[in-house]
Amino acid sequence: MILHELISYETLRVIWWVLLGVLLIGFAVMDGGDIGSATLLPFVAKDDVERRVVINAVGPVWEGNQVWLILGGGAIFAAWPPLYAVSFSGFYLAMFAILFALILRPVGFKYRSTRESASWRNGWDWALFVGGVVPALVMGVAVGNVLQGVPFRLDSDLRVFYEGTTLFELLNPFGLLCGLLSVAMLVMHGAAWLVLKSEGPVAVRSRTYGTIAAFLTVVLFALGGLWLWLGIDGYRITSEVVTGGPSNPLAKTVEVAPGVWFENYARHPWMMIAPILGFAGALGCLAFLRARSEVPAVLASTVSILGIISTVGLSMFPFILPSTIDPKSSLTVWDASSSHLTLFIMLVVTGIFIPLVASYTTWVYRVLWGKVDAEAIRDGSGHAY
Amino acid sequence: MELDIVALSRLQFALTALYHFLFVPLTLGLSVLLAIMETVYVMTGRPIWRQMTKFWGKLFGINFVLGVATGIVMEFQFGMNWSYYSHYVGDIFGAPLAIEGLMAFFLEATFVGLFFFGWDKLSKVGHLISTWAVALGSNFSALWILIANGWMQNPVGSAFNPETMRMEVADFYAVLFNPVAQAKFVHTVSAGYVTAAIFVLGVSAWYMLKNRYPELAKRSMTVAASFGLAASLSVVVLGDESGYLSTEHQKMKLAAIEAMWETEPAPAAFTLFGFPDQAARETHYAVKIPWVMGLIGTRTLTQEIPGIDELVVRAEERIRRGITAFDALQQIRAAGVVSKVAPEVRSAFEDNGHDLGYALLLKRFVDDPRQASAEDIRKAAWDTVPHVPTLFWSFRVMVGLGFFFIALTSVFFYLSARRRLDRYPGLLRLAVFAIPLPWIAAEFGWIVAEFGRQPWIIEGVLPTAAAVSNLGATTVLFTLLGFALIYTILIVIEMALMVRAIRKGPEPDEEPEAELVPRSLVAAE
Numbered sequence: 001m002i003l004h005e006l007i008s009y010e011t012l013r014v015i016w017w018v019l020l021g022v023l024l025i026g027f028a029v030m031d032g033g034d035i036g037s038a039t040l041l042p043f044v045a046k047d048d049v050e051r052r053v054v055i056n057a058v059g060p061v062w063e064g065n066q067v068w069l070i071l072g073g074g075a076i077f078a079a080w081p082p083l084y085a086v087s088f089s090g091f092y093l094a095m096f097a098i099l100f101a102l103i104l105r106p107v108g109f110k111y112r113s114t115r116e117s118a119s120w121r122n123g124w125d126w127a128l129f130v131g132g133v134v135p136a137l138v139m140g141v142a143v144g145n146v147l148q149g150v151p152f153r154l155d156s157d158l159r160v161f162y163e164g165t166t167l168f169e170l171l172n173p174f175g176l177l178c179g180l181l182s183v184a185m186l187v188m189h190g191a192a193w194l195v196l197k198s199e200g201p202v203a204v205r206s207r208t209y210g211t212i213a214a215f216l217t218v219v220l221f222a223l224g225g226l227w228l229w230l231g232i233d234g235y236r237i238t239s240e241v242v243t244g245g246p247s248n249p250l251a252k253t254v255e256v257a258p259g260v261w262f263e264n265y266a267r268h269p270w271m272m273i274a275p276i277l278g279f280a281g282a283l284g285c286l287a288f289l290r291a292r293s294e295v296p297a298v299l300a301s302t303v304s305i306l307g308i309i310s311t312v313g314l315s316m317f318p319f320i321l322p323s324t325i326d327p328k329s330s331l332t333v334w335d336a337s338s339s340h341l342t343l344f345i346m347l348v349v350t351g352i353f354i355p356l357v358a359s360y361t362t363w364v365y366r367v368l369w370g371k372v373d374a375e376a377i378r379d380g381s382g383h384a385y
Numbered sequence: 386m387e388l389d390i391v392a393l394s395r396l397q398f399a400l401t402a403l404y405h406f407l408f409v410p411l412t413l414g415l416s417v418l419l420a421i422m423e424t425v426y427v428m429t430g431r432p433i434w435r436q437m438t439k440f441w442g443k444l445f446g447i448n449f450v451l452g453v454a455t456g457i458v459m460e461f462q463f464g465m466n467w468s469y470y471s472h473y474v475g476d477i478f479g480a481p482l483a484i485e486g487l488m489a490f491f492l493e494a495t496f497v498g499l500f501f502f503g504w505d506k507l508s509k510v511g512h513l514i515s516t517w518a519v520a521l522g523s524n525f526s527a528l529w530i531l532i533a534n535g536w537m538q539n540p541v542g543s544a545f546n547p548e549t550m551r552m553e554v555a556d557f558y559a560v561l562f563n564p565v566a567q568a569k570f571v572h573t574v575s576a577g578y579v580t581a582a583i584f585v586l587g588v589s590a591w592y593m594l595k596n597r598y599p600e601l602a603k604r605s606m607t608v609a610a611s612f613g614l615a616a617s618l619s620v621v622v623l624g625d626e627s628g629y630l631s632t633e634h635q636k637m638k639l640a641a642i643e644a645m646w647e648t649e650p651a652p653a654a655f656t657l658f659g660f661p662d663q664a665a666r667e668t669h670y671a672v673k674i675p676w677v678m679g680l681i682g683t684r685t686l687t688q689e690i691p692g693i694d695e696l697v698v699r700a701e702e703r704i705r706r707g708i709t710a711f712d713a714l715q716q717i718r719a720a721g722v723v724s725k726v727a728p729e730v731r732s733a734f735e736d737n738g739h740d741l742g743y744a745l746l747l748k749r750f751v752d753d754p755r756q757a758s759a760e761d762i763r764k765a766a767w768d769t770v771p772h773v774p775t776l777f778w779s780f781r782v783m784v785g786l787g788f789f790f791i792a793l794t795s796v797f798f799y800l801s802a803r804r805r806l807d808r809y810p811g812l813l814r815l816a817v818f819a820i821p822l823p824w825i826a827a828e829f830g831w832i833v834a835e836f837g838r839q840p841w842i843i844e845g846v847l848p849t850a851a852a853v854s855n856l857g858a859t860t861v862l863f864t865l866l867g868f869a870l871i872y873t874i875l876i877v878i879e880m881a882l883m884v885r886a887i888r889k890g891p892e893p894d895e896e897p898e899a900e901l902v903p904r905s906l907v908a909a910e
Contacts, residue, residue: 060502063453064495071486073460078483081475081551088464088471089854095465096864103454103871107878110450114882156718158550160468161855246548338476339546339553346480353487357495360518364495367506 004344010243012343016079017333019350021313023075027068028305034062036190038105038132039183041125044194044205049377051125052385056372057197059109059385064361078346082249082336083320090152090162091142094170098135105131113385133183140182143312144175146321148232153326154249163325174227181220185305188213188285192297195289197372207289214286221278221308234260235322235330242334249335254327261315271314277307391850393861394466397868401458403828404872408452410827413527413574414581415445416520421608427513432894437601440891441585446501447882451875466861470842470852476553477543477560478533485529493522527574535566538838539634540846545738547717552846565634568626575620576830579790580823582613586797587820588887590813593806598890606806610797617790624787628681635844637769638837640693641776643678644668648692652679661773693770700743701766707744710737711754742846749850771839779829786826793819
């Protein structure tokens with residue numbers, strides 16, 4: 001195997017850092033709409049038929065969309081094993097909360113309609129709400145903590161020691177702010193999707209909630225940026241930066257200083273496009289929802305998600321997971337990846353399958369295009385849930 | 386077993402994996418059966434086959450969703466509870482998991498929506514393609530997860546890198562075409578087909594006994610019996626292939642399955658029955674069949690199969706070589722770069738590096754394996770013996786059931802060929818009672834494969850005890866109880882919904898008298 005030498009280790013690491021972003025954005029855009037819709041379920045839909053409209057708006061596609069999350073886990077494992085090892089074990093109870101909520105979601109979608117009883121259905125509606133809001137909140141909180149750094153260290157065998165004590169440590173003010181931003185962002189996206197897929201009262205309420213969520217997304221994103229600027233220290237590599245060396249985080253030295261998370265924008269002003277898209281997308285979504293332009297609203301919220309998640313990644317580059325208690329243990333793009341060969345193989349595989357997945361997913365969305373028909377739900381024809 | 390972090394993490398993994406594997410086999414097999422039924426519908430145009438596809442599809446859906454829900458847990462748990470494992474082998478093990486998502490889960494999960502929602506939105510052929518995509522996707526996922534698991538049993542194509550302190554891929558083709566993975570894939574997928582076949586056979590037999598939906602039941606039984614017969618033959622043959630490969634790669638597992646304490650002169654006898662005693666290191670009341678074990682294990686009459694005692698002696702030698710490798714590794718790491726160390730240290734590592742994992746077995750007794758006493762080494766060598774009675778019995782239950790499935794599906798295959806499916810209520814009742822058996826066989830199969838790998842998480846490379854995350858025992862106990870709670874609630878709901886759906890039976894098709902309608906008219910609908 002010498003083929004992989006064609007692309008340098010450094011380039012492959014940058015590509016896989018971009019792909020990590022693509023996967024997270026892919027998940028937030030594709031499954032985020034389902035998560036947002038589930039969060040909105042108790043609020044935009046009052047009676048059983050309305051709730052089934054919401055559920056059937058995401059019913060045929062959520063399963064495929066959820067694969068973005070599973071792929072995200074798998075790809076982090078394959079391309080960034082230390083990141084997978086540290087973050088999943090460090091955020092152990094937070095991950096458990098996400099898993100618990102995500103177990104409820106598939107079952108909620110599938111089992112709710114199998115029985116007529118109102119209390120049965122009501123119970124599953126709340127399960128779906130939990131399956132939406134908990135992952136949205138916890139994932140945002142996790143990102144907020146990553147920006148502040150996480151209390152872990154690596155010993156010389158590269159074994160992870162996480163020194164955080166409780167789950168509540170994660171729920172610090174900045175973490176919570178990021179969690180709320182995440183909820184607002186995904187609710188905006190889910191609402192735009194529901195407006196596109198429904199008619200009548202569900203669409204009207206979704207438009208209202210979507211407008212509020214888009215507004216909150218703008219406010220919380222701005223607040224988060226300000227807070228990061230004023231109150232949160234960033235991380236900087238102080239030793240010589242070796243971009244093609246072995247993946248061992250302990251070989252470098254790191255300092256912590258205020259304002260470092262904004263240095264990349266000064267050095268590469270083009271990166272400003274990410275936060276601009278974050279704001280513009282949310283404002284656009286707000287405007288399109290009010291103007292009743294359904295498809296543009298979904299596209300605008302997609303742009304907003306892309307911008308917001310990219311902003312986090314670009315601010316931290318080359319850091320992926322900074323450590324508060326032992327800064328040199330921090331994981332960066334240059335020392336937390338798989339081997340040169342694995343990154344290359346995975347790039348080839350991804351290059352083959354992502355276009356394939358994108359094309360059949362597009363086809364499936366085309367087949368399912370159109371509004372959910374409340375009448376058909378009422379007379380029980382043509383809908384599975 | 387004391388409830389330390391290792392025991393709790395293993396317990397949680399076993400619980401979630403065994404639970405996940407309650408839903409996977411049926412998904413694997415039933416998706417293919419659905420695709421076959423719908424193919425018959427598209428080719429003949431007879432609506433009863435569409436009705437069958439929809440009915441079994443409904444049961445498929447109830448089962449599928451829990452497979453999805455519990456599958457996410459599996460994907461995340463390596464990082465959560467086995468973080469040193471994730472660091473140590475992620476370079477190799479992560480790739481098949483990611484490819485599984487890209488190649489299999491997307492296909493399966495994207496088209497499963499169309500399977501349920503697309504009946505009115507797609508052409509006949511379009512819907513059929515969706516159904517086959519689901520079947521293909523679920524079977525691909527089995528392929529990739531077993532490539533990952535096969536590597537845990539037989540870690541080929543990789544080498545330890547002292548600079549990154551982990552295993553790294555050296556030859557991806559070797560990982561991909563690992564013989565253990567290939568045998569396991571066909572064995573596991575066939576087991577899934579058997580599960581679905583027995584399920585369809587049993588439920589249909591129940592309808593026959595109640596004289597409900599005889600047309601649907603008869604056709605379903607015919608498909609299930611032939612599919613099940615082929616699958617159960619394959620499951621036993623490939624199980625045998627797995628056994629043969631264990632002789633090569635996991636001699637200890639094989640010896641433990643057979644409770645073969647001492648090396649016997651070739652060809653070894655097969656212990657049909659007996660009571661293995663781990664403490665006394667012998668098997669009481671053993672009933673042996675001469676030659677059979679030698680034939681299964683080596684496919685010769687002359688090659689010896691090593692017994693447990695001999696393998697422990699070999700393990701002791703490997704631990705000593707592992708200590709040499711460990712010592713060399715420490716010197717390499719102290720020097721910083723491999724090129725700086727003395728050539729004899731480098732060659733000591735190169736010659737003994739493959740046994741490095743054996744030195745890590747000593748970590749249970751001493752912090753630094755180089756300080757281990759002869760007694761520690763002896764104890765660590767005996768640690769390489771898995772729990773013999775568990776393996777001995779799990780294996781025998783699994784194999785016994787395998788042969789029963791061949792017999793059962795053969796009988797029904799014969800009856801369906803002679804069009805006598807409804808003649809023997811006793812046999813129909815037997816088929817109903819057989820429904821849970823494939824699950825029992827599959828779960829015992831998991832125990833043989835994974836419990837039999839202990840004390841290794843990666844055979845010969847990394848001990849399970851070293852692979853675990855540094856979490857508090859109470860934390861893991863909490864999540865273990867949490868999973869146990871929600872999984873118990875969900876299985877009760879799932880079984881109740883399954884039984885309800887079966888009692889309710891298929892939805893009436895738009896054309897119930899379809900069979901009387903000439904084919905040309907049906908095709909023109």
